[in-house]
Amino acid sequence: VAAEEMLEESGFEALSLRDAARRAGVSHAAPYRHFPAKVDLLFALAGRGFAALDSEMARAATLSADPIAQLAEAGLAYVRLAVWHPRRTQLMFGGILDMQEAPSGVRDVAQSSFQGLVRIIEAGQRSGAFHHGDSLEVALMAWSLVHGAAMLILGGQFKYAGQISEDDLRGVMRAIHRTLMLGIVRDDCRDDLARALGSPEGNLAGGPEKCD
Amino acid sequence: VAAEEMLEESGFEALSLRDAARRAGVSHAAPYRHFPAKVDLLFALAGRGFAALDSEMARAATLSADPIAQLAEAGLAYVRLAVWHPRRTQLMFGGILDMQEAPSGVRDVAQSSFQGLVRIIEAGQRSGAFHHGDSLEVALMAWSLVHGAAMLILGGQFKYAGQISEDDLRGVMRAIHRTLMLGIVRDDCRDDLARALGSPEGNLAGGPEKCD
DNA sequence: ACCTGAACACCGTTCAAGT
DNA sequence: ACCTGAACACCGTTCAAGT
Numbered sequence: 328v329a330a331e332e333m334l335e336e337s338g339f340e341a342l343s344l345r346d347a348a349r350r351a352g353v354s355h356a357a358p359y360r361h362f363p364a365k366v367d368l369l370f371a372l373a374g375r376g377f378a379a380l381d382s383e384m385a386r387a388a389t390l391s392a393d394p395i396a397q398l399a400e401a402g403l404a405y406v407r408l409a410v411w412h413p414r415r416t417q418l419m420f421g422g423i424l425d426m427q428e429a430p431s432g433v434r435d436v437a438q439s440s441f442q443g444l445v446r447i448i449e450a451g452q453r454s455g456a457f458h459h460g461d462s463l464e465v466a467l468m469a470w471s472l473v474h475g476a477a478m479l480i481l482g483g484q485f486k487y488a489g490q491i492s493e494d495d496l497r498g499v500m501r502a503i504h505r506t507l508m509l510g511i512v513r514d515d516c517r518d519d520l521a522r523a524l525g526s527p528e529g530n531l532a533g534g535p536e537k538c539d
Numbered sequence: 540v541a542a543e544e545m546l547e548e549s550g551f552e553a554l555s556l557r558d559a560a561r562r563a564g565v566s567h568a569a570p571y572r573h574f575p576a577k578v579d580l581l582f583a584l585a586g587r588g589f590a591a592l593d594s595e596m597a598r599a600a601t602l603s604a605d606p607i608a609q610l611a612e613a614g615l616a617y618v619r620l621a622v623w624h625p626r627r628t629q630l631m632f633g634g635i636l637d638m639q640e641a642p643s644g645v646r647d648v649a650q651s652s653f654q655g656l657v658r659i660i661e662a663g664q665r666s667g668a669f670h671h672g673d674s675l676e677v678a679l680m681a682w683s684l685v686h687g688a689a690m691l692i693l694g695g696q697f698k699y700a701g702q703i704s705e706d707d708l709r710g711v712m713r714a715i716h717r718t719l720m721l722g723i724v725r726d727d728c729r730d731d732l733a734r735a736l737g738s739p740e741g742n743l744a745g746g747p748e749k750c751d
Numbered sequence: 752a753c754c755t756g757a758a759c760a761c762c763g764t765t766c767a768a769g770t
Numbered sequence: 771a772c773c774t775g776a777a778c779a780c781c782g783t784t785c786a787a788g789t
Contacts, residue, residue: 345781354755356784365782395732397722413634422629423553427695428619441696458725460714466578467682467697468718475687476679482632482640484653485679501673505736506680510722513605516662518719520607524717557766566767566774577763 332372340414344368369424374433376415381407381436384443399504401447402473406500409477410491416481420474444470456473472507540654544584547581566622581636586645588627593648596655606663611716612675613659614685620705628693630688656682684719691714695742 329408344365345355362368387401407418418424445466451457457465476499487495490518500530556577557567574580599613621628630636638649657678663669668678688711691697699707724732 328643339711344783355782356756359783360753369600375713387553389670408688417634420690421635421691422625423633423635425695427701437696455725456728457723460723464714465718465723468686468714468723471687471715472680472684472689472718473687473759474691475685475689477687478632478690479679479686481634483637484649489639501736502676502680503683506722508683508722508736509701510718510720511669511672511677511680512720513667514729516668517726520720524713524720535780537669538582555762556764567763568775569773571764572772 331509332368332375340369340372340418343434366424367430369418370429370433372415373419373426373429375435375514376408376412376419377410377433377437377440380405381440381443383408387441388447388450393448394454394456395508397447397509398451399500400467401444402469402503402507403496403500404494405473406477406480409481410496412497413481416477420478422496441470472503476503543562544580552581552584564581565620574712578636581630582641582645584627585631585636585638585641588624588631589645589652592617593652593655595620596652596659598658600655606659606666606668606684607647608721609635609659610681610719611712613656614681614715614719615712617685618689618692618708623691625693628689632690651751653678653682669711681703683720684715687744689717 344358347368348355348358349512351357352485358368362371375531383404384401387404388397391397419426426434445462447459448466448469449462452462452465453461480491480499481486483489485491491499500525512515541665559580560567560570563569570580574583595616596613599616600609602612603609612658631638638646641649657674660669660681661674661679664671664674664677686698692699692711695701697703697711716727722729
């Protein structure tokens with residue numbers, strides 16, 4: 328009875344178990360043989376989303392030997408998935424569902440997709456591309472930046488009203504990638520600031536500048 | 540009849556106009572004298588959230604003369620507001636409401652809060668602290684990173700189960716600030732990568748490294 | 752095992768009627 | 771102007787009953 332899910336995907340997510348049953352041609356009580364409650368149907372849909380994310384993260388890690396390129400690919404895949412499945416993404420992250428109490432299966436696959444990101448970060452740290460801070464923290468930063476951009480694009484807060492074009496998407500991803508890699512501070516001010524913030528590599532060179 | 544809103548705040552957001560009327564001691568039809576539809580009540584609540592954000596952004600800009608410190612303060616205020624009002628925040632950004640068709644008043648104040656961020660970025664570019672890319676793009680990057688972290692914290696994806704402590708929050712903000720300012724790439728690889736990405740300042744110094 | 756149909760307690764919304 | 775009470779068309783969920 329996976330047909331029901333497909334129908335939901337192709338239409339709306341926040342609405343109507345009864346309606347889904349109707350257009351599946353069964354009685355309004357039939358879904359309860361497959362899902363104990365509506366929330367379980369929604370968890371199943373969200374689970375599909377996390378599974379898609381998981382496989383995209385794994386794919387991104389194979390497309391190149393360069394962790395920086397892997398990370399760029401993972402970010403692009405993340406946002407693309409969000410743009411292609413906006414309702415499902417908002418189900419996954421919009422707070423309609425409390426993922427804390429999701430079935431362990433979908434929690435596991437969600438966890439696994441994040442682990443895919445962590446693995447890319449750790450490969451980058453080993454290769455010397457990324458600095459050697461806590462890999463989990465670095466991964467959370469990368470996730471936050473990409474996730475935030477995805478959510479804001481979905482909310483229409485990213486200037487692109489309605490649908491975003493593939494070209495615009497590429498432009499945004501370029502900006503995200505540069506920001507995540509290099510930050511927004513001018514090079515002249517880096518050493519100053521790195522000392523003040525306690526750079527994880529203990530960088531000590533460079534003279535004072537007028538950067539406050 | 541702002542009392543209704545306060546009751547909603549102190550409990551749940553995703554639920555029941557009828558119930559709100561009940562505990563306000565009026566009939567279930569009374570709210571319709573004040574809000575044409577439930578969605579308008581929700582827009583009003585979201586509007587309060589954006590107004591709070593707007594004033595926090597303005598406040599952050601006055602607490603220091605240093606744009607970098609202003610940005611850190613703005614980010615902290617953003618996440619703190621999200622953690623203190625999780626339901627309202629998910630109303631504002633969770634996709635329940637389509638902000639594209641919000642009343643112009645709440646759209647304006649939302650726009651104004653973003654403008655507050657843009658002003659901080661532009662001050663930082665003038666002072667030489669931030670690189671001279673498109674200020675709107677830089678602002679969107681800062682917003683995305685902080686917004687993404689806030690949403691993931693709310694969703695419980697940020698290791699901190701349930702409520703996050705003020706100390707943990709400070710730790711997260713520190714990581715966010717360092718990432719946004721400096722990026723995650725090792726210093727040895729910066730010039731290489733900056734050339735590959737086309738740094739907005741046209742940085743040309745530095746020799747090749749093994750940073751594929 | 753899987754589905755049905757009626758029923759229950761809720762919604763959001765409308766509307767004639769009251770003051 | 772503001773509120774009420776009844777009514778309408780929907781929900782999610784339960785349950786006895788069918789096959």
